[in-house]
Every structure is written in structure tokens, then in C-alpha cells.
Amino acid sequence: MKTYLVGGAVRDELLGLPVKDRDWVVTGATPDEMLKRGFKQVGADFPVFLHPHTREEYALARTERKQGQGYHGFSVYSAPDVTLEEDLKRRDLTINAMAKSTNGELVDPFGGREDIRTRNLRHVSEAFAEDPLRILRTARFAARLQPLGFTVAKSTMALMQQMVDDGEVEHLVPERVWQEIQRALHENEPGTFFEVLRDCGALAYIIPELCQEDEFQAAISALRCAHSSGGETAARFAALMSPLPMTEARNRSAQLKAPNDCQDLARLTTSLIPQIHAMNSYRADELLRILDEADVWRRADRFAGLLLTLKCALPETEHEKLDWLESAQRAATAVQAKELMAQGYRGKELGEAIRKERLQRISESNHTH
Numbered sequence: 001m002k003t004y005l006v007g008g009a010v011r012d013e014l015l016g017l018p019v020k021d022r023d024w025v026v027t028g029a030t031p032d033e034m035l036k037r038g039f040k041q042v043g044a045d046f047p048v049f050l051h052p053h054t055r056e057e058y059a060l061a062r063t064e065r066k067q068g069q070g071y072h073g074f075s076v077y078s079a080p081d082v083t084l085e086e087d088l089k090r091r092d093l094t095i096n097a098m099a100k101s102t103n104g105e106l107v108d109p110f111g112g113r114e115d116i117r118t119r120n121l122r123h124v125s126e127a128f129a130e131d132p133l134r135i136l137r138t139a140r141f142a143a144r145l146q147p148l149g150f151t152v153a154k155s156t157m158a159l160m161q162q163m164v165d166d167g168e169v170e171h172l173v174p175e176r177v178w179q180e181i182q183r184a185l186h187e188n189e190p191g192t193f194f195e196v197l198r199d200c201g202a203l204a205y206i207i208p209e210l211c212q213e214d215e216f217q218a219a220i221s222a223l224r225c226a227h228s229s230g231g232e233t234a235a236r237f238a239a240l241m242s243p244l245p246m247t248e249a250r251n252r253s254a255q256l257k258a259p260n261d262c263q264d265l266a267r268l269t270t271s272l273i274p275q276i277h278a279m280n281s282y283r284a285d286e287l288l289r290i291l292d293e294a295d296v297w298r299r300a301d302r303f304a305g306l307l308l309t310l311k312c313a314l315p316e317t318e319h320e321k322l323d324w325l326e327s328a329q330r331a332a333t334a335v336q337a338k339e340l341m342a343q344g345y346r347g348k349e350l351g352e353a354i355r356k357e358r359l360q361r362i363s364e365s366n367h368t369h
């Protein structure tokens with residue numbers, strides 16, 4: 001039996017990038033032999049094992065064949081006679097389909113090293129088309145490696161367009177799509193992810209509302225801003241959705257099954273943008289209404305992300321209003337219910353008194369503007 005380092009670790013080493021996980025392929029072995037050597041089997045579908053000490057993944061060399069449509073229905077064949085080359089051939093991109101033997105020799109049957117040199121994201125074989133998730137993965141690698149000069153090879157872009165035309169993207173389950181979007185939002189150039197999806201036609205299935213040129217450009221520049229400001233996933237996602245009307249942003253976030261914090265921030269951002277546009281002067285009542293809608297009283301934690309998103313989504317001419325909002329929030333949250341209770345307010349009257357006091361303080365804080 002022989003073991004080889006494969007996939008991302010070999011790619012990243014050649015790129016001079018830090019190696020995160022190391023995955024291994026084993027040829028010439030059976031599951032029984034692996035178990036006898038102390039490896040632990042993980043996953044029922046594939047013959048994948050964990051090393052007893054390093055906990056790194058060791059997979060028996062396998063081939064995969066698609067049966068039927070969609071993501072399910074792969075038949076996996078694994079036996080000691082499956083070669084390393086056969087295992088590499090079922091992989092997505094040539095840069096991900098290289099291996100390194102234990103004595104340091106590179107095994108590169110599909111020209112991965114040359115594609116690293118020429119900065120190409122190229123599919124290994126027609127088997128790429130068997131897994132539509134690979135469209136999203138390729139877009140994500142483009143987003144990650146764009147700063148190094150990588151682009152999607154013409155032939156791969158054509159294959160992805162064909163897959164989209166064949167309706168393959170419709171078979172992806174929202175959970176897998178969201179997982180790729182979420183990861184893409186944190187890659188070096190997240191906008192590139194959506195550009196690749198647009199160019200191959202997949203965006204029309206994933207976030208069709210962004211296919212219009214104006215919305216698309218606005219979304220990408222808001223996202224770029226949220227990314228360079230170090231925003232969390234929710235802020236990045238809300239920035240992406242920010243050019244859309246609130247109902248569209250809300251429905252699309254729900255269909256994508258984005259996590260609640262992402263859905264909430266996208267809805268709130270798109271609801272507040274027109275209100276902020278409409279506010280033409282420092283108005284305590286309008287500012288308080290916005291703070292109420294943002295529920296800053298109970299959701300103070302979310303406010304920083306909201307402001308960051310709004311700043312990225314709104315043109316510079318509107319930024320002064322965000323300063324108003326911030327100082328209104330500071331003034332209003334200083335109101336202490338306890339003090340008003342000590343004055344004898346209770347129940348509904350207490351609520352009214354809190355509101356009046358908040359309005360008062362927001363008005364006063366205007367002196368600083």
C-alpha cells in the first residue's frame with residue numbers, strides 16, 4: 001500500500017500559501033487493512049479513515065460515477081486496484097488534482113502545475129459536469145485566487161455554461177449553495193465569485209434579482225466595502241442584498257436558507273435604506289423610529305454590523321445621516337428605565353415615559369450637529 005498527499009495541500013504548497021488541512025489517498029489497500037493498522041473509519045458512503053494519531057483524513061483511492069440527476073446518486077467504486085491517477089481524474093480542477101508521494105515526488109497527470117504557472121482554473125475531465133456544486137467551487141477558487149491572477153479557463157467556463165443550460169444548478173439543495181456562498185463571502189475577492197456565477201449563467205438560478213447590471217454592480221461594490229471593513233458574514237451578505245427592495249431581499253434570503261442573523265440583517269438593511277434616503281434633516285422622531293425598527297434596545301450587538309452595512313450600501317452623500325443615527329442611539333440608550341420607575345412610572349405609562357425621554361435626548365444631541 002502507498003500513501004500520497006493530495007488536493008488542497010499540494011496546491012497550496014506549490015502556490016506558496018499556508019497549508020490548512022492535509023488529505024491523503026491510499027492505494028493498494030482494503031478497508032480491513034486500514035482498520036488493522038488502527039485507522040478509524042468515518043462516513044458510511046466513502047472509504048475514508050482517520051489516522052490514529054494525526055487525525056488526518058486518509059481515503060482509499062476511488063472512482064465515482066454519477067447515476068441520475070442532482071447531487072445524490074453517485075456510485076463509488078473503491079478497491080486495491082484503483083490507481084492514483086483514476087482517483088485524481090474524478091476531481092474538479094487540475095490544480096486540485098495533484099498528489100505528492102511520501103518521498104516528495106509530484107504526481108501530476110493533468111497538468112496542474114502548468115495551470116498554476118499560467119494561473120488557470122481548468123476542469124480535469126468531462127466528469128466535472130457530474131457535480132453541479134463544482135460550478136460554485138470553481139467560482140469560489142476564482143474569488144480566492146484572483147489576487148494571484150487566476151481566471152477560469154475558457155473551456156471550463158463553456159462547460160459550466162453548458163451545465164447551467166442543462167438545468168444542473170436547479171438540482172442543488174439550498175444548504176450546499178449557502179455553504180459555498182458563506183465561504184465565498186470570506187474569500188479574498190468575494191465579488192469575483194458572483195461575477196463567475198453571472199458569466200456562466202448560474203446567478204440567474206441562485207440570486208436572479210442581482211442579474212440586472214445596475215443592481216449587480218451596486219451589490220458588488222457594497223460587498224467589497226463590507227469585506228474590506230472586516231464585516232462579519234451577516235454584514236457581507238446584507239451588503240450584497242442591499243440594492244434590492246426589501247421584499248425581494250427577504251424572500252431571496254429565506255429561499256437561500258441563510259442563517260437567521262443574515263436574513264434579519266438583509267431585511268433590516270433593505271427596509272431602512274429608503275427611510276434613510278427620505279430623511280432630509282435631523283428629525284428626532286424619525287431617528288427614534290429607525291432605532292425602534294432596528295430594536296437597538298434589545299439588539300445592541302447588531303447595531304455595529306448594521307451601521308457598517310448601511311455605510312457600505314449608501315452613497316457618501318448619505319453618510320452624515322448615519323452619524324445622526326449613531327449619536328441618536330448613544331443618546332437614547334442612556335435613558336434608564338430604573339430612574340423613571342423610581343419616579344413612579346409603571347406599565348404603559350412607563351413605556352410612554354421612556355419614549356418621551358428618548359425623544360428628548362435625541363433632540364438635545366442634535367446640538368452637536
Ligand code: CTP
Nearest residue numbers: 007008009090091092093096097131133134137
Ligand atoms: N473535490 C472535488 N469535487 C468536489 C469537492 C472536492 O473534486 N465537489 C476534490 C478536490 O480535489 C479537492 C479535494 O476534493 O482538492 C478536497 O476538497 P475540499 O477539502 O473541499 O477542498 P480543498 O481543495 O482542500 O480546498 P480548501 O482550501 O477550500 O479546503
